[in-house]
Amino acid sequence: MDVSFILRQRLKELGLEQRDLAAAAQVTESYISQLLSRKKAPPAVDRTDLYDKMDAFLEFPRGHLASMVQAQRHEELRKKLGEPPAPLLPEVRELILRKCKPEKRGEVREIFEKQAFGELERLVSQTLLDLAKGIAQEELKNEKWLRNMGKLQRQSYEEIRAMILEFQDTDVYNLSIEHCSAFLAPAIEFWDIDLKTFAVEVHLNKRLASARSVRFQFVETSNMPTADETPGLREFLRNPGMSGDASEEEINFLKNLKFVRPGPSALYYYRELQSLRDPLHFPATPKSGKFPRRGARGTGNEKQSTSVKRAIRP
Numbered sequence: 671m672d673v674s675f676i677l678r679q680r681l682k683e684l685g686l687e688q689r690d691l692a693a694a695a696q697v698t699e700s701y702i703s704q705l706l707s708r709k710k711a712p713p714a715v716d717r718t719d720l721y722d723k724m725d726a727f728l729e730f731p732r733g734h735l736a737s738m739v740q741a742q743r744h745e746e747l748r749k750k751l752g753e754p755p756a757p758l759l760p761e762v763r764e765l766i767l768r769k770c771k772p773e774k775r776g777e778v779r780e781i782f783e784k785q786a787f788g789e790l791e792r793l794v795s796q797t798l799l800d801l802a803k804g805i806a807q808e809e810l811k812n813e814k815w816l817r818n819m820g821k822l823q824r825q826s827y828e829e830i831r832a833m834i835l836e837f838q839d840t841d842v843y844n845l846s847i848e849h850c851s852a853f854l855a856p857a858i859e860f861w862d863i864d865l866k867t868f869a870v871e872v873h874l875n876k877r878l879a880s881a882r883s884v885r886f887q888f889v890e891t892s893n894m895p896t897a898d899e900t901p902g903l904r905e906f907l908r909n910p911g912m913s914g915d916a917s918e919e920e921i922n923f924l925k926n927l928k929f930v931r932p933g934p935s936a937l938y939y940y941r942e943l944q945s946l947r948d949p950l951h952f953p954a955t956p957k958s959g960k961f962p963r964r965g966a967r968g969t970g971n972e973k974q975s976t977s978v979k980r981a982i983r984p
Contacts (some may be wrong), residue, residue: 900933
């Protein structure tokens with residue numbers, strides 16, 4: 671599968687130029703040129719709106735290019751699986767270390783330098799890359815955000831779009847200094863890590879990200895089954911007399927319950943739902959003087975007597 675060849679052939683059939691395709695896709699002509707000449711790999715399907723725009727412009731069925739790209743990337747991935755990962759470029763490592771909180775920088779640098787691309791360096795690099803990719807993906811269709819990024823990088827709207835498409839397709843083993851300078855550096859103010867728990871906290875540029883800071887940490891989980899896995903909850907959810915007026919918030923609460931003993935019956939979940947809605951279990955706060963809202967449909971106490979009878983009727 672050769673997506674670049676298919677694009678070139680289609681442009682020729684329609685009598686179009688690469689600049690026409692660039693304008694339709696809202697990227698630079700240079701980006702399209704590199705895509706057609708195989709100097710750039712087609713970006714991942716789930717990280718871009720590029721293929722929908724190209725399908726429409728080249729008169730392909732919707733999803734046509736995306737399916738071909740997935741097949742090509744799958745084949746290329748199979749070839750790469752046997753290759754050992756390469757360490758980060760020295761410039762990339764230095765940029766990541768500069769963004770580290772000053773009090774930890776020396777200790778982190780010492781750990782990084784013990785191995786070419788050790789576990790801690792991979793953890794931090796992957797975390798920062800995923801976060802920057804998430805921000806870029808979220809804002810890809812936000813013209814104001816793209817133009818702000820363009821001003822910071824002194825680039826046009828089309829150039830920034832093309833850079834994001836390329837950035838979304840990179841991985842931690844192929845991270846370039848250009849990607850770091852364009853996205854990691856401006857988006858991330860600094861990061862910190864707890865070397866005992868390996869929790870990573872990242873503080874973001876408020877002009878470019880909706881969140882001020884994000885924390886990543888390992889969470890210990892038990893082997894106890896959740897309510898979502900119990901027959902009692904499944905029966906409760908299938909019975910409209912018991913769960914028909916339950917809100918999404920209430921159902922999620924019930925699903926997250928955990929039990930040491932075997933899971934309880936459907937009637938237990940019905941009673942748990944009524945307890946959750948009972949205002950006597952959630953006293954009014956001094957500030958508001960009101961009971962907290964437990965669901966979109968109120969407490970439902972006025973229907974409780976009739977509903978119980980209907981729910982447990984044989």
